[in-house]
Amino acid sequence: MHELGIVFHIMDSLESVAKENSLSAISSVTVEVGEVSTVIPDYLTDCWAWAIKKKELLQQCELVIETIHAVTHCDGCGKDYDTVAHGRICPNCGSEKTWLITGNEINIKEITVPEES
Numbered sequence: 148m149h150e151l152g153i154v155f156h157i158m159d160s161l162e163s164v165a166k167e168n169s170l171s172a173i174s175s176v177t178v179e180v181g182e183v184s185t186v187i188p189d190y191l192t193d194c195w196a197w198a199i200k201k202k203e204l205l206q207q208c209e210l211v212i213e214t215i216h217a218v219t220h221c222d223g224c225g226k227d228y229d230t231v232a233h234g235r236i237c238p239n240c241g242s243e244k245t246w247l248i249t250g251n252e253i254n255i256k257e258i259t260v261p262e263e264s
């Protein structure tokens with residue numbers, strides 16, 4: 148499953164961050180998921196819940212998913228438009244010379260750590 152690979156990738160990144168900063172726990176991670184990426188947020192959350200059970204560092208770590216709005220740029224008229232609503236053909240001029248500016252990415256945006264007590 149595609150989502151599981153992404154979960155492992157996120158976990159690897161968090162583990163190296165934890166190592167570099169000598170963290171013993173991470174309380175949440177915010178991941179940005181593009182609107183037209185192939186990731187299904189519900190699957191991602193399910194995989195996460197399953198995968199973190201084996202990692203002491205991430206036992207309490209909540210996965211927060213933020214969606215990035217997909218935007219396409221048209222070389223024909225130079226305008227940007229909503230990818231999900233219009234697809235590959237520019238709604239302004241009908242050109243097919245278009246490319247996705249944003250909306251296909253998966254990024255780790257931020258990590259929070261438990262407050263020291």
Ligand SMILES: [Zn+2]
Nearest residue numbers: 221224237240
């Ligand atoms: Zn156009």
